[in-house]
Amino acid sequence: LVIDTILIKVAGSCNLDCNYCYVYHGQDSGHKTLSSIMSKETISKVVDNLLELAETQNTGFAIVLHGGEPLLLGFEKLKFLISSLREKLDRDKYPISIQTNGILITNELLDMLYEFQTDLSISLDGSKNINDIGRVDKNGESSYNDVMKSINILDNHQYSKFLFSGTLSVIQPNTDPSEVYKFFKDIKAPTISFLLQDGNYDSLPKYKSDFFSTEYGKWIIGLINEYINDENPIPIKFLDNILTLAMGGESQKEGSGTTKFGIAVIETDGEIRKNDTLRTTFDGADFYKKRPTVFNTSLKDFVNSTEFIEANSEQTELPEECKNCEVANICGGGMLLTRYSSENGFNNPSIYCNDHKLYINHILDIVKNYND
């Protein structure tokens, strides 16, 4: 199994308290006991493990710094981590990126990130009224002005074209998708992507009334129409992925398509975990049995273990009910976390099944009518 993405959770804490956060508002209680930031000792072991993995795997892998809020790691430790990786790993084969709320961005930080060829994706849901629905601080106050100040610093940096890779938003289905798309065009985001809100059969996603409802599917159709008709569009990564699949190409993202790939997650304390998004299902859902860490286990050996391969295959194995579905090769059964019920485990269609069908069929119609 080719390791495609390594997610390093360099900070276990966050300077915001977004109400939909899968780390702090999911089913998992682990965040209460985790170290707030990764220690230098753990960083060194993570680096050793990744360099060893790079030596044994021919294809490259993406390295994503995540949290919590990864910039809470602090300038010096961050520099130590990415400079140690960049010493041996080139930027084309091993892209390093940081998924951040952006609040701690400074010019000094951007200079350092550019030096070690590390880019930033900013979490932002839209204009102030839309962003304020979910993205608030620990006092429930808006984070919008702070993030926009940071985006301004990023935009004005001499290497912003490299440093600013795009934005990542959580869909608020009670908003106007055209307004959201236009907002990101106005702030000149180089790429944008969207996430469905987390949820499953035991705990429905916010604003979704039941399994059959299509609040999110309708919102996505609104976005698709805006996007397809735009003469000068900014790439919407998750839609590009679905369009690529609809035109016969390969998926580049988990939660769509049937391509097999491996994702390894390293926690702030150095524990190697399953996909961290599973934390939205039940407490301990992302634990491997022996609770391996970078201190007692070699990542290059662990990724070849049966347990790792089985855990990663779960995403691309279709639930029984999906096997005869005509769009299953595109939705890929949806994100694993959205298939969960305490009754059947992960052997259910995604809770978003009807949303997926609605917008995928819309995309298939568009592709069918497109003759170039």
Added chain:
Amino acid sequence: MVKVSNSAVLKRIKAEVKAELKSLDCNKYDRTHNRHNR
């Protein structure tokens, strides 16, 4: 109303899919590559 015939998005994706199928390269690593959905 969706006007698909001149869509810039569809034109780009179609060209990318053609290039991908030609190169048989399923491991595209553009610098924003990241399969993890977060």
